[in-house]
Amino acid sequence: MTKTFLQFGCGNMGGAMLKGWLAGGLAPETFTVVDPYLEAAPHGVRLLEAAPAGEDAFDIVLLGFKPQQLPDAAQAVRPFVGPRTLLLSILAGVDLATLRRTFPEARAIVRVMPNLAAALGKSPIALFGDADEAARAETDALMAPLGQAEWLSGEDQMDLVTALAGSGPAFVYRFIDALAEGAAALGLPRDQADRLALSMVEGSAMLAAASEHSPGELARRVASPGGVTQVGIDILDAERRLARLVEDTLRGARDRSAEMTEQARARQQ
């Protein structure tokens, strides 16, 4: 039987997931999107400004708005979450206990932490929830068109995974930008530096994904002893500069996620 799918909030992240699902062959007619500010939805998807009146619970409900919008949105979402509903939440920094308190009727609740590459089926997807085996299998099947899903062994890992998998693309984009900016500062035309930096990162990531070797080993293979690359690597590694910068970046983002979790808990009391 075809599952009915109700998505509250279809901005950057929710939109990327919807795109991934449709590209993966899910039928657009099974999706209803509720988003008061979205002007158009993909062809065949039902778009509503407000929750549909007089309709019953859906099979799958996705929370795709901002975490701070949960208290206001909860009332509109609740009628569609019943004992047959698998509730998926992409809200960063809203924990399972808060979601369960807000939606006690749900059959299962799963926190999903994807990134924007879900639109291309290339997102890492961290999962954590109170799903039984059947709901886990259903979630796995739903995530398959979006990328590589992994269940976390504890919810305490979700803040860090939000920083790594969810925020990660922003950090990589900043690195690409910094490569181009550096090359431009050293003499390349900026537009050419942008193109070269981006295609270099795209090819490197694809190669690493296809390789049997770790990224660390691949770096070693690029660097000829006494050659060009090693000088650059030594600068990145001096006093663990790159490692410390990245660790600090992840720690800061992780801690903000933990802080948001506390705030969301307090709001839902």
Ligand SMILES: NC(=O)C1=CN([C@@H]2O[C@H](COP(=O)(O)OP(=O)(O)OC[C@H]3O[C@@H](n4cnc5c(N)ncnc54)[C@H](O)[C@@H]3O)[C@@H](O)[C@H]2O)C=CC1
């Ligand atoms: N942007 C990203 O890369 C990622 C975002 N997330 C999470 O995804 C969620 C959405 O983030 P973005 O897509 O970046 O934000 P966004 O601002 O692009 O999208 C939010 C959407 O929710 C809609 N909305 C607002 N109030 C609503 C309501 N009451 N009912 C239904 N829809 C409503 C807005 O019109 C908007 O289209 C957040 O909870 C965020 O933590 C998670 C992983 C990555």
Ligand SMILES: O=C(O)[C@@H]1CCC=N1
């Ligand atoms: O910045 C944020 O809060 C969300 C969570 C991960 C990516 N965007």
